[in-house]
Amino acid sequence: MLDQSNRTYDILIIGGGAVGCAVARELSRSQRSVALVEKEADVAAGTSGRNSAVVHAGFNNRPGSLMAQLCVEGNQGFAALCRQLEVPYRKTGKLLVAFDQEDLAVLRRLLAQGEANGCRGLHLLDQAQLGAFLPQVGGIGAMVSPETGIFDPFLYTVALAENAVANGVHFFFRHPVTAIAPGSQGGYVVTAGRETFSARVVVNAAGLFSDRIAALAGVEGYRIYPCRGEYFILDQIAGDLLPLPVYPAPKAGAGGLGVHLTPTIHGNLLIGPSAEYIQSPEDTASTRPVMDQLFLQARQLLPALEKGQIIGAYAGLRPKLAPPGEGGYRDFVIREDKPGFVNLVGIESPGLTASLPIARRVAALVGGSLDLSPRADFQAHRRGIRRFRDQSPAAQAALIAADPDYGEVVCRCQTVTRAELRQAVENPLGVRTLAGIKYRAWATTGRCQGGYCLPKIAQMLVEDYGLAPEDVTYRGEGSPLFAGRVK
Known part of the structure; x- marks a missing residue:
């Protein structure tokens, strides 16, 4: 149980992104004491707050992988979770556009892969059908994913955290982890923000820094490769141009899904992201050459775009396990590498979509070390701001x-x-x-x-x-x- 004066908890989570906050909420269903430490001043300060804000369907991921399994599971339960947490969400569907015969072959492969993963409703459009479905978009064919949606990823992470707090989880901001050592009576002693935390179980959900946190605990062999994606934000007048996310057919070996156009839940339109491997896990700069290229590629998808519609820009980083020479994706790592130490490494897209299934998987691992008997007074609903x-x-x-x-x-x-x-x-x-x-x-x-x-x-x-x-x-x-x- 909790000893507030000594910062002693049953479970300590490192990292306040969507996955860490989903884990906190899921573990708050039990009678165990839970805390979360985050190096920034708020949740969603990293990858979870800098992305395309899309709920993916699960056709991009290799059949049999955790990415595929947990993405499909997360997608199919996302609307219900957002209703519980009062997070804005809308199922829009998504369009993947082909510009040549090679792209059409990619779409046929993705459709077969998606069906193998359990995605629902995927179908192809020829050029005439594409013109009738969305005449403002270029291309010679497309694939439709009706189960794709859009949401507010920051509010989603905030809502998970607030619901966890309502169920007894303690959050500690501005607490960067600097040391992890074995506890004298088992478990771990974690130094964070000049304070010491003792916990029987530690969950590493540190995203871009998950390899470093693992190494502090004596688990070597992981390396995160930051991959930067830059975005434009267009004014709300641009949101009328496009009712659903439009992506190009993905290219083999790329670090992302290609430059796409995504309407936001708030009515704006996003252009991006790029995909550029960089050295620093904190370099979220926007760069002129990349941004110029973004707009040129976006106009290939939607010729009606104008630079005067741009009102802002941002960049986010993917915590990739696949190195630059390899590109593409490696699977999520979700495992207990040491007794009582659970690592979540390489949780890039579709990590947001899969965050609740990931949390359930973590709870199952933690349950191997601790009795997670459910509490009778768990509050599943969170009330948001009245808009x-x-x-x-x-x-x-x-x-x-x-x-x-x-x-x-x-x-x-x-x-x-x-x-x-x-x-x-x-x-x-x-x-x-x-x-x-x-x-x-x-x-x-x-x-x-x-x-x-x-x-x-x-x-x-x-x-x-x-x-x-x-x-x-x-x-x-x-x-x-x-x-x-x-x-």
Whole structure:
């Protein structure tokens, strides 16, 4: 059981991405004490918050692999999980487009592979059928995946974490792991953020750093190769151009699925990602040559795109086990490499889609070391922020009557009210960064990219929540927005 003063837990999870938070939620079903340490100031600060936001169907992965099995399982349960957690999700379908005969052969192979994996409804379109289905897209044929969907990956990870907290899990942010040693009476002693944690079982869900965490525990042989994908974000007017994700037929040996176009759950359109192996697991720079190439490839898929529709850019990193000379994908590693030490290594796409099945698999491994008797009071549902712009006029009036802060719109581009911002600030994880507020309330993400509302949010943090201007940060330590007052 829990000894708060000594930071002693039954289970310690390292890493606050979607998989780590899904593991935390799944293990919170038991009567065991669980904690999670994360080196950043919030969840989803790495791969889980920088991706295409697609729920994959499972046809890209080798039959018999964990990737294929867990992706299909995750896809088929994703809508129900999002309803439980109040996370926006929409099943859109997906189109893979062929531009030559070689691409058509790839699509036929993917269809057979997907059917072997248990994917539902996959079918091919010839050029005439493609023109009738989506006339604005180029190509000589396509494959349709009706089970593909889109969602908000940051809110998804936040919701998993908040639900875990509601069920007793403790989260520790700004706690980078620097040492792992055997405990004097079994288990492990983990040094993180200048604190010491004792745990009978440790779960390594550190993503891009999972090889380093494994090595700290004495498990050698893993190596993660960071692969950077860069993206453009287009204004919401571009979202009207495309109702579903459109991908090119993938090329053999590439580090990703190719540059694609993806509508977001919030109405924007994404272009990307690129696929470039790099050295640093923290290099999320956007680069001019790659971005120029992104747009050229995107216009091959959708000629109507215009550069004036671009409002932002970002980059994410895939934690690949396949080295640059090999490319492609290696399977997920989910195993207990030492007694009581569970490694999750190489959890790249479709890791988000597969996060809950991965968590269930981890729970089964942990159950070999600890009795995971279920708790009777587990709360499966999590309540999210009430979104003013998504309500009917009558519901909006009722929200304002109950809370006048719903009557003050702070972010005009996304119609985010002061009440929603307040709920974001007062989140169960205790996060007070501007990025944390942004991704919970979706303020600063519109056409002006925070030009109007960001100063107002910062002012709210100072005046209503007592932060000094110097303590207002974008992502936590090392990202201050202000040096002090000028008047």
